[in-house]
Amino acid sequence: MSDHLGGPRIYVKRDDTATLGLGGNKVRKLEFLLGRAVADRIDTVVTTGALQSNHARLTAAACARLGLTCILLLQDAVPVDTAPYRRSGNRLLDDLFGAEARLVGRYEPMAGALADAEAELRASGANALMIPLGGSNAVGTLGYARCAEEIRLYERETGLRFDEIVVATGSGGTQAGLVLGRRLHGLKAGIVGVSVNRPSSELSPIVAHLAGAAADLLGREFDGMADDVMVDDRHYAPGYGLPNDACREAISLCARLEGLVLDPVYSGKAMAALIAAIRGGAYGSAGSVLFIHTGGVPALFAYTEFTDRQPASPASA
Numbered sequence: 001m002s003d004h005l006g007g008p009r010i011y012v013k014r015d016d017t018a019t020l021g022l023g024g025n026k027v028r029k030l031e032f033l034l035g036r037a038v039a040d041r042i043d044t045v046v047t048t049g050a051l052q053s054n055h056a057r058l059t060a061a062a063c064a065r066l067g068l069t070c071i072l073l074l075q076d077a078v079p080v081d082t083a084p085y086r087r088s089g090n091r092l093l094d095d096l097f098g099a100e101a102r103l104v105g106r107y108e109p110m111a112g113a114l115a116d117a118e119a120e121l122r123a124s125g126a127n128a129l130m131i132p133l134g135g136s137n138a139v140g141t142l143g144y145a146r147c148a149e150e151i152r153l154y155e156r157e158t159g160l161r162f163d164e165i166v167v168a169t170g171s172g173g174t175q176a177g178l179v180l181g182r183r184l185h186g187l188k189a190g191i192v193g194v195s196v197n198r199p200s201s202e203l204s205p206i207v208a209h210l211a212g213a214a215a216d217l218l219g220r221e222f223d224g225m226a227d228d229v230m231v232d233d234r235h236y237a238p239g240y241g242l243p244n245d246a247c248r249e250a251i252s253l254c255a256r257l258e259g260l261v262l263d264p265v266y267s268g269k270a271m272a273a274l275i276a277a278i279r280g281g282a283y284g285s286a287g288s289v290l291f292i293h294t295g296g297v298p299a300l301f302a303y304t305e306f307t308d309r310q311p312a313s314p315a316s317a
């Protein structure tokens, strides 16, 4: 890839590979979220997401491993109505992990479905934990502060210094944890979050807020952390869960040049942003950029129409 693009060395942190539930960034968040749930003797976990949510799938897997009941409120939010989107990919895995999936209509307010589930669980005497969308609260954010520590350790061990770290950002907790961890552990690289769903003006304050809330949990205070939040919002069109041509090209290039599989909702768009930055001359060829592969690959199998519209091979790209 680096040679093909004629840019910096591209390193990939493989958070898509993990021993739990086919992996992905949510494993790091769930380590903290469910660690606390176990300490609080929770027996039932409820969370929300889109029909093909990776967070929902990994929450289901983690609950299976911990013997917790898992209820998923899955909103039919993305206008893809193919059979694979509705039945395969993450949806198939949710069922396999034994979660109870409840579908929430495209125009139905999620708040209502959540309130109903909460009332029902209270009445049944369950000790339930509600995990927010994407696992993005202060506790979940801690998982990615630890990831930043790992990156810093890797730099120390190898003598490398990354110029920049590129990662997909959606509900904001992953980027927020990295931003916090960067300060905690003295990483020099800037963290660029590639938005998959909304403009920077909306997402940046969320990321800054989560970073601050997670710092509070650690009893730390950092000045100007909001200044560290960089959201690139030029790559999510036509919308959340809907791939574009640059995303298709990024997936195709990584597959054909590296045997590396990206997904059409998150990592494909983040890699498209990195490719655009390299082509735009943002990094010198002597530089090193770290791409965090946040997973999401099971969703690829929900987007079969995607394979019919692959761009040309790398040689002609």
Ligand SMILES: Cc1ncc(COP(=O)(O)O)c(C=O)c1O
Pocket (backbone or CB within 6 Å): 024, 025, 053, 054, 055, 134, 136, 168, 169, 170, 171, 172, 173, 174, 175, 263, 266, 267, 294, 295, 296, 297
């Ligand atoms: C594969 C993948 N990458 C990136 C993200 C974005 O992470 P966050 O929601 O913490 O911003 C998600 C979240 O849903 C995801 O599933």
